[in-house]
Every structure is written in structure tokens, then in C-alpha cells.
Amino acid sequence: xxxxxxxxxxxxxxxxxxxxxxxxxxxxxxxxxxxxxxxxxxxxxxxxxxxxxxxxxxxxxxxxxxxxxxxxxxxxxxxxxxxxxxxxxxxxxxxxxxxxxxxxxxxxxxxxxxxxxxxxxxxxxxxxxxxxxxxxxxxxxxxxxxxxxxxxxxxxxxxxxxxxxxxxxxxxxxxxxxxxxxxxxxxxxxxxxxxxxxxxxxxxxxxxxxxxxxxxxxxxxxxxxxxxxxxxxxxxxxxxxxxxxxxxxxxxxxxxxxxxxxxxxxxxxxxxxxxxxxxxxxxxxxxxxxxxxxxxxxxxxxxxxxxxxxxxxxxxxxxxxxxxxxxxxxxxxxxxxxxxxxxxxxxxxxxxxxxxxxxxxxxxxxxxxxxxxxxxxxxxxxxxxxxxxxxxxxxxxxxxxxxxxxxxxxxxxxxxxxxxxxxxxxxxxxxxxxxxxxxxxxxxxxxxxxxxxxxxxxxxxxxxxxxxxxxxxxxxxxxxxxxxxxxxxxxxxxxx
Amino acid sequence: xxxxxxxxxxxxxxxxxxxxxxxxxxxxxxxxxxxxxxxxxxxxxxxxxxxxxxxxxxxxxxxxxxxxxxxxxxxxxxxxxxxxxxxxxxxxxxxxxxxxxxxxxxxxxxxxxxxxxxxxxxxxxxxxxxxxxxxxxxxxxxx
Numbered sequence: 001x002x003x004x005x006x007x008x009x010x011x012x013x014x015x016x017x018x019x020x021x022x023x024x025x026x027x028x029x030x031x032x033x034x035x036x037x038x039x040x041x042x043x044x045x046x047x048x049x050x051x052x053x054x055x056x057x058x059x060x061x062x063x064x065x066x067x068x069x070x071x072x073x074x075x076x077x078x079x080x081x082x083x084x085x086x087x088x089x090x091x092x093x094x095x096x097x098x099x100x101x102x103x104x105x106x107x108x109x110x111x112x113x114x115x116x117x118x119x120x121x122x123x124x125x126x127x128x129x130x131x132x133x134x135x136x137x138x139x140x141x142x143x144x145x146x147x148x149x150x151x152x153x154x155x156x157x158x159x160x161x162x163x164x165x166x167x168x169x170x171x172x173x174x175x176x177x178x179x180x181x182x183x184x185x186x187x188x189x190x191x192x193x194x195x196x197x198x199x200x201x202x203x204x205x206x207x208x209x210x211x212x213x214x215x216x217x218x219x220x221x222x223x224x225x226x227x228x229x230x231x232x233x234x235x236x237x238x239x240x241x242x243x244x245x246x247x248x249x250x251x252x253x254x255x256x257x258x259x260x261x262x263x264x265x266x267x268x269x270x271x272x273x274x275x276x277x278x279x280x281x282x283x284x285x286x287x288x289x290x291x292x293x294x295x296x297x298x299x300x301x302x303x304x305x306x307x308x309x310x311x312x313x314x315x316x317x318x319x320x321x322x323x324x325x326x327x328x329x330x331x332x333x334x335x336x337x338x339x340x341x342x343x344x345x346x347x348x349x350x351x352x353x354x355x356x357x358x359x360x361x362x363x364x365x366x367x368x369x370x371x372x373x374x375x376x377x378x379x380x381x382x383x384x385x386x387x388x389x390x391x392x393x394x395x396x397x398x399x400x401x402x403x404x405x406x407x408x409x410x411x412x413x414x415x416x417x418x419x420x421x422x423x424x425x426x427x428x429x430x431x432x433x434x435x436x437x438x439x440x441x442x443x444x445x446x447x448x449x450x451x452x453x454x455x456x457x458x459x460x461x462x463x464x465x466x467x468x469x470x471x472x473x474x475x476x477x478x479x480x481x482x483x484x485x486x487x488x489x490x491x492x493x494x495x496x
Numbered sequence: 497x498x499x500x501x502x503x504x505x506x507x508x509x510x511x512x513x514x515x516x517x518x519x520x521x522x523x524x525x526x527x528x529x530x531x532x533x534x535x536x537x538x539x540x541x542x543x544x545x546x547x548x549x550x551x552x553x554x555x556x557x558x559x560x561x562x563x564x565x566x567x568x569x570x571x572x573x574x575x576x577x578x579x580x581x582x583x584x585x586x587x588x589x590x591x592x593x594x595x596x597x598x599x600x601x602x603x604x605x606x607x608x609x610x611x612x613x614x615x616x617x618x619x620x621x622x623x624x625x626x627x628x629x630x631x632x633x634x635x636x637x638x639x
């Protein structure tokens with residue numbers, strides 16, 4: 001017989017919140033939402049309230065000074081979740097400013113208790129605690145302390161079987177407020193401005209009895225309210241799962257849509273691999289990526305492209321544009337400069353699942369880095385690693401392009417040290433031959449597979465990339481200043 | 497934000513019903529105050545007495561041109577609307593009944609429209625729905 005209590009979890013209706021809470025909001029929990037002004041506390045509270053309040057489980061929203069209540073109502077109505085039909089039906093607003101101005105904490109408490117008793121709400125919100133805290137500081141001797149007030153409130157509201165949210169302002173990290181020990185859950189909201197971008201983050205500092213998703217999660221406030229992008233979790237391959245993904249990877253090889261390139265890769269790109277195409281500006285990386293997607297479309301394998309640079313209307317991308325219009329390719333095109341990696345990854349995963357895509361192109365890492373809010377750039381490499389791992393766990397084949405500086409003194413494949421992240425690398429370079437700039441391409445790496453080690457010339461024609469013969473008569477190509485070699489030497493090299 | 501004609505009509509009818517249809521300024525004054533209390537009782541819990549006081553003062557101020565006799569000089573003693581309401585009631589009661597009725601109606605419409613401009617038409621109508629409805633339904637049930 002199992003007599004243990006089961007705690008019902010409420011779905012908050014805020015995209016991403018249930019995930020970071022560890023599966024929803026425990027019923028009858030006593031929670032705090034804290035954060036600086038403008039961080040979205042009231043919006044979050046309203047969004048949760050409008051999602052959860054029903055006739056059977058109504059909500060009471062107490063407003064205590066803070067912003068004038070009619071202003072709050074005025075602005076909150078702009079959000080699509082604000083459902084007027086619920087006002088006075090399943091949601092009641094109660095203004096406590098009068099009790100607060102004239103009375104003391106006991107009176108505020110009595111009023112709250114009275115309203116709760118009269119209305120029997122399933123959800124109670126108190127917005128905000130700040131004046132309560134300020135008041136508590138100036139209280140005379142003998143009056144109840146803030147901690148006692150909060151404790152009583154917690155007991156009172158839990159006793160009335162209400163899931164409660166208190167909304168507060170700053171809480172200094174070095175001086176943990178006594179309220180924190182009383183609360184079952186603590187959500188802290190934060191907005192950081194770095195350079196010209198502003199990033200909002202949310203952290204579940206505490207949620208009793210639940211395994212919350214650790215760390216700060218970025219969120220955005222749009223007309224639809226708060227949307228959280230939980231930091232993507234990398235699922236560790238279990239022993240059972242590992243062989244499966246290994247099989248998926250080795251079984252199939254994808255054709256690239258560029259004649260001869262499949263041969264260079266040792267028979268196509270193994271399915272589930274990530275391929276880095278590195279080269280200087282204009283070398284044909286995006287055209288290669290487009291060919292990869294077009295080949296997928298031809299074979300009935302949908303693709304997704306995350307484009308950070310070119311707009312789809314540009315002429316050379318017409319093929320890509322057509323495929324996007326036809327719904328064969330999904331597009332994430334962004335020029336926003338305040339994204340977080342998690343936001344992009346989330347949109348990408350949604351699109352991959354929606355399109356049932358197996359081919360993914362990210363064009364390019366340089367554009368990606370620019371689109372990421374500056375505050376995340378320090379972690380770019382780490383985030384990139386996470387993204388590639390997650391995409392690989394979805395068994396999609398990823399092609400990433402990376403701009404390479406026209407630097408000829410060293411042999412580099414990417415500016416992010418991301419070469420090790422990928423399973424395969426193709427490098428494109430310009431070489432100077434007889435006073436002309438020519439393009440060459442080589443397969444540098446295909447993990448666990450044979451591949452060609454030739455450096456081949458290629459051209460970009462109206463039909464796409466045309467790979468030519470190996471460059472046999474020159475050496476020092478990757479230095480950009482090839483010199484003609486002896487005929488005998490080249491013949492030997494060409495045979496390997 | 498102007499209220500719809502039908503909404504204004506509902507306010508006018510409600511006032512008339514409360515005044516018992518009598519052409520008596522003091523009855524009209526009485527009806528105005530009782531209607532106001534009902535309005536306030538619905539709005540105060542939501543936006544607080546402070547917010548309501550501010551909107552009421554503004555509503556009254558907007559009437560100064562059309563009804564100069566309702567101009568009440570600023571006085572810091574008018575900390576809440578109790579004093580103001582008493583003055584309004586007094587001044588309505590000594591006017592011609594149709595003038596008093598028009599002023600009473602304008603005051604309430606001003607307030608409702610101010611509220612609408614702040615929190616929107618739908619929410620205002622929703623919060624005040626019980627104020628205008630009961631008297632008419634009572635009348636209907638009587639007839």
C-alpha cells in the first residue's frame with residue numbers, strides 16, 4: 001500500500017517554464033518571483049495566472065502599491081494571454097494599497113486572509129512585496145516582523161490550499177533574505193545589458209522536491225508574453241543507446257550534390273556527421289551548402305538552413321529561395337543581434353522536428369557569432385559544442401560554414417577552434433596561379449573513414465560547383481603562393 | 497475613449513431609474529451619489545481608492561466649462577472624495593432637474609470614459625456591468 005502524498009504538478013502555460021522547473025509547478029507551493037524593476041515579474045505572474053485560472057480553480061491577484069493598479073492593467077492587456085473573459089469570472093484583482101497605507105502588516109494579513117476565505121482561490125498572487133519589505137524595516141518594536149508575516153502568509157495560504165506567488169524586488173545575493181527559507185520555490189529574473197544588447201535570464205534558484213534545470217536560462221518577452229529557452233541538455237549516450245547511434249552513422253552516406261565531391265569524401269558524407277566547410281569570403285561555401293540541401297530535396301530528404309548572412313532574395317540563392325518557398329527547406333533567417341544560442345537551438349530543433357529534416361546547414365559560424373548577444377560570445381565555443389552535440393543526437397547531418405581569414409602564413413580551418421567539434425572538414429582556398437586567382441578544395445578529415453587527400457581545383461558556374469582535376473604541378477598551395485614542381489616529383493605525388 | 501451610444505444610454509437610464517423618474521433635483525443628486533458609490537465599490541478593489549480618487553477629480557475637472565457651477569476650487573482638505581461628493585450633491589440638488597440630470601450623467605460618463613482610456617473598454621464594461629444592469633432588470637421584472 002502506498003500512502004505517500006502525491007504532489008500534483010500544474011502546467012504553467014509559459015513556454016519553457018515547466019521544463020526548467022523540472023516538470024511544472026507543485027500544487028499548493030509557496031513561491032517567490034524576484035528580480036529588478038522591468039525584469040518581467042508581473043508579466044510572468046499574469047501569464048501563469050491567466051493560464052491556470054479557471055472557474056473551478058480561480059485566482060486572486062493582490063496588488064500592493066508598487067505601480068498604480070490601473071497602469072498595470074493597462075499594460076498587461078497588451079499581452080495576448082490577457083483574457084478579459086476571465087476577469088471577475090475566474091480572476092479577481094484586489095488592491096491592498098489602502099490597507100497598507102492606513103494600517104500595518106497585521107491589517108494587510110487580515111485583509112488577505114479575509115479575501116482568501118471569501119473567494120477560495122486556488123491561486124494567489126501578491127504583487128509586490130517590496131513595499132511590505134520597506135515597511136517592515138521601519139516598523140516599531142513589538143510588531144510582527146517581515147519574516148513572521150511571510151511565514152504566516154505562507155501557512156495561511158497553504159492552509160487554504162492555494163498555490164501562491166509573492167513578487168518581490170531586489171534580493172541581494174550576499175544577504176539571503178529570510179523569506180527564502182520559507183518559500184518552496186524561488187524564481188529569479190534578471191536583465192543584463194552588455195554593450196548594446198540586453199539579455200533576459202531566469203533562474204530557478206529553488207523548487208522543493210523537484211529536479212530543476214540548473215543555470216540561467218534566457219527568455220524573451222513578446223506580445224505573447226514570456227518565452228523561456230531552457231539551456232539545451234546534452235543527453236549522455238547510455239550503453240544501450242551508443243551502438244544505435246553508431247549504426248545510424250555508419251550505415252548510410254549522404255550525397256553532397258556536387259559531382260566528384262562524394263568520391264573525395266570516400267563515398268559521400270556519413271549520415272549524422274557534422275561537416276565544417278571552411279574558406280575565405282566568396283570561395284563558394286554557401287553554394288556548396290545549397291547544393292547539399294538541393295540534393296537532399298531531390299532525394300526526398302528535407303533540410304533546414306539557419307542563415308545569418310545573405311538574404312534569400314539574392315540572385316545566387318535563387319535555388320535555395322525556391323526550395324524554401326516550396327516548403328522543401330525550412331529557414332531560420334535572423335539578423336537580430338541579441339540572440340542566445342539556446343534560443344536558436346530551440347527554434348532549430350522545433351523546425352527540424354516539424355520538417356522531419358535530416359540535413360541541416362548553418363551558414364555561417366561567423367554570422368552566428370555576430371547574431372549572438374555579446375554577453376554570450378565568450379562562451380561561443382562551448383555553446384557551439386553543445387549545439388553540434390544536440391544536433392548529432394537528433395541524427396541529422398549538419399553542414400557548418402566558416403569564414404576563414406585570407407591568411408596564408410598558417411593552415412587554419414576555423415577561427416573558433418571548432419575544427420575538432422566536427423566529424424569532417426572541407427577546406428577551400430584561393431591560390432594564385434599565372435596571375436589568376438583560382439579556387440581549390442580539399443577534404444581534410446572524415447572521421448573513421450577513408451577520404452581523398454587531393455587538392456582539387458574547382459570553379460563556380462551557373463550550374464553550381466564544378467570540381468576539376470587535382471592540382472599536380474604545384475606545391476605550397478595552402479600557403480597561397482604555389483610554385484611549380486618538377487615533373488617527376490608531381491607524377492609520384494599524384495599516384496598516392 | 498468615448499463610450500458607445502448604447503453604453504451612454506445605459507448610464508442615463510440607470511440614473512433615471514435610480515432617481516425614480518422624478519423631476520426632482522434632490523432625488524437626482526441622491527441617485528448620482530448612490531450610483532457613484534456603486535461604481536466606486538466595483539473599481540476600488542481593483543485599482544485602489546487612490547486611483548479612483550484621481551480619476552474622479554479629473555472627471556469633475558472636465559465638466560468645469562459646461563457646468564461652471566460644479567467648479568470646486570482646489571483644496572488640500574479634499575484628501576479623499578467624501579468632501580467633494582458632498583459638495584457635488586449639494587450643488588446638484590439646487591439646480592433645475594434637467595440640468596442636474598445632465599450634469600450627473602456627464603460626470604459618470606466622464607469617469608467611465610477616463611477609466612476606459614486607462615484600462616480599456618472591455619475591462620471597464622466588465623467591471624461595471626453589475627452597476628447598470630440590476631435596476632433595469634428589476635424594472636423589467638416589475639413590469
